[in-house]
Amino acid sequence: MSYVSDVLEDLKKKSENQPEFIQAATEILESIEPVFEKHPEYQKAGLLERYVEPERIVIFRVPWIDDEGKVRVNKGYRIQFNSAIGPYKGGLRFHESVNLSIIKFLGFEQILKNSLTGMNIGGGKGGSDFNPKGKSDNEIMRFCQSFMTELYNYIGPDTDVPAGDIGVGSREVGFLFGQYNRISNEHHCVLTGSGLEYGGSLVRTEATGYGLVYITEEALKQRNDSFQGKTVVVSGSGNVAIYAAEKAIMLGAKVIAMSDSSGYIYDENGIQIPFIKEIKEINYGRISEYLDYFDDENLTAKFVEGSNNIWDLKCDIAFPCATQNELDGDSARKLVSNNVKYLSEGANMPCTLEATEILQKAGVVYLPGKAANAGGVATSALEMAQRSSKLCWSFEEVDSRLKAIMVNIYHCIDQAAKEYGFEENYVIGSNIAGFIKVANAMMAQGVV
Template sequence: MLTDEYVKRVYAQVEKRDGDQPEFLQAVQEVFESLQPVVEKHPEYEKAGVLERLVEPERVIKFRVAWTDDEGKVQVNRGYRIQFNSAIGPYKGGLRFHPTVTESVIKFLGFEQILKNSLTTLPMGGAKGGSDFNPKGKSDAEVMRFCQAFMTELSRHIGQFTDVPAGDINVGGREIGYLFGQYKRIRDEYSGVLTGKGLEFGGSLARTEATGYGLCYYTAEALRVLRNDSFEGKTVIISGSGNVATYAAQKAEQLGAKVVTVSDSNGYIYDPNGINVDVVKQIKEVERGRIKEYAERVPGSEYHEGSKGVWSVKGDIALPCATQNEIDGESAQQLVDNGVTVVCEGANMPSTPEAIAVYQKNGVLYGPAKAANAGGVAVSGLEMSQNSYRLSWTFEETDAKLKSIMETIVANSLAAAKEYGHEGDLMLGANAAGFVKVANAMVAQGVL
């Protein structure tokens, strides 16, 4: 509920301008609700028009991507790059290739990225990009031609000191390699312009694992501080089967939990003996197959059609790692009824406002995406540092830095929540802590 007059006025302006962008409006409203006690305490933000500037991207780039398929037919997709805020560093945020990509989706992701990047304590601004292109079912040659066409346009707008994209849904090592190669060819320079690169050409150890591992480090620290508890002996429900889900499952098991589910857009696997991460990686990373194949290979496991059914499984901790708005109010109530007391988000905005209300009403320990899944961009920032130094750190060094960053995010979120009168509220604390740093930088730099 928006009650502060300044916040209400700015949100009404966003609604008027961007009323056709539901995902973006949802993200702005959720953040604005948390920021009300902050702007009440800092009237200088209203005078400087911080909120008005925060919700308006510095630059929206939309372009045509024409490429040729294996049959020689020309295909046309839409490309986007939204450079949202550069107050604390060069634009930083992933590229998503998925049929659901729209300007609204990219704007919500870019807006969230501003605060997420701020929370990492690293000097990175917020951005996001992508295309409605779907790599699934395409040959390597088709993916390469699309990536080259996409980068031909994108290369005009990015650079290691300007905007450093990374991967996101359907943009993994293969896609980043093709994108980097085309940038290098066009610009005739070898720079850290993309993160998530292969280890052979400037990538960082632990980057592949970073979002999933970071999610578990965040969850473990929140459990320790707020519940005097841990992953040990817990049953964990995970959605998704991409990088985030796979490595969250791996780390949760290393921390003493049993992960019993993974899913994809068609359905989910329930394995009462604990998910075999090696089988998931073989199916999804190597064979690029469907998760139902897991049940054909692992005795005792079950495949169920319908991805939302994963939230009907009994457990202690839920880690949604698939996509936005995958948990609605009804699914959240199912989780609570089945014993879940902790929900930390590996995907971006996977819980609807109705779901979050259920968590809060039932005392669920809730870790919002912009904090809980910040591990990926944190290690992307560390990759940028390694590229600038022209060196590489060991897996153990990078992983230790990641763990420290995630624990710091928990500490800073809880400190901000306490400062603004909502002790223990990780969502309000994350929004407040991320926002204040950006807002102060915006005020200091003048009207831009």
């Protein structure tokens, strides 16, 4: 067995009850094996054994009181995975599915994603098994204040700068920041995705979705193609999905379907994004409510229960933007049979390993999440730069910087794939390009 295989097998034994983490580690480690053949000094330094272990794992209880006066207790997490190239950076996820395996897989992916942005930020992730859905604003505030009271001990502007993720939007970030500010008595940039009123950046809301489209646009451009006239299917209807759909439409595409956990809406004439924004960002409603915006004479959309079935639809471009492992082998085979040409991941690891293999073998241009959805964390780093310099850039300036970062990511992963003999394999290209920067920083800093 090779050095990388030995490390991976050992990791599987140590983390056998962490399937999401092992899935991410398997995909990444198997693809970077050629790097160790070219750089034997990495093996001599025991670099990979250190790389796969988080620098710090913090697990804590989060007690809070609901509106009925009952004491509730959730579990909180923060994984500080790798700080070789900069302070830990990565979102907080509030969802009942959150566990150690999911937070570790997200943090492990975040190392490479942050590296690919070209910004000096390390990899981290966190969250809780608390679900904001169905909770009052006061309940969410009390939970966030309790969560931050403990997390405060481990974060800071030059140590660890969290942001939002699933279940953590501007409301939650505001409550978290308010409690941090109250404890520290200092107005630090310690949470990105903040409101514009207290130091946030323009484009941050749109960043992940816009970035997803920008990197896909560059892939299209390199093939003398464009979004003009393309049909697009977007899973999810959260922040990433909404703004990916919006930007794709701006570039001439037609988004024909979007989903949430209850099912999906389909309209061959194209989804109208302003209605989706009102449902999801203002009313916090269900995707099926989209049909209520039309009278019977003008209704061309339909709602279909079961969100996974969205991949049965014929499209040119697929954007899985919902959650991890939402797109399995059967869904990938359906997409291929319907002649999908491009798939870019808006969510973190939305395709299973089987689905990834099927899509790549079929020649689909496949852009993995660690590259394709890096626009969010890239703009978070731009937010950090603005706040540290006490400046506020215009929407156009931030958007221009975001686009330049995403175009650069495409060419970095394309070049790495070609250099190691895996042309157009952007999974391997992303893993290698992101890993080498972190590996060289770790080598320079010694065994720490």
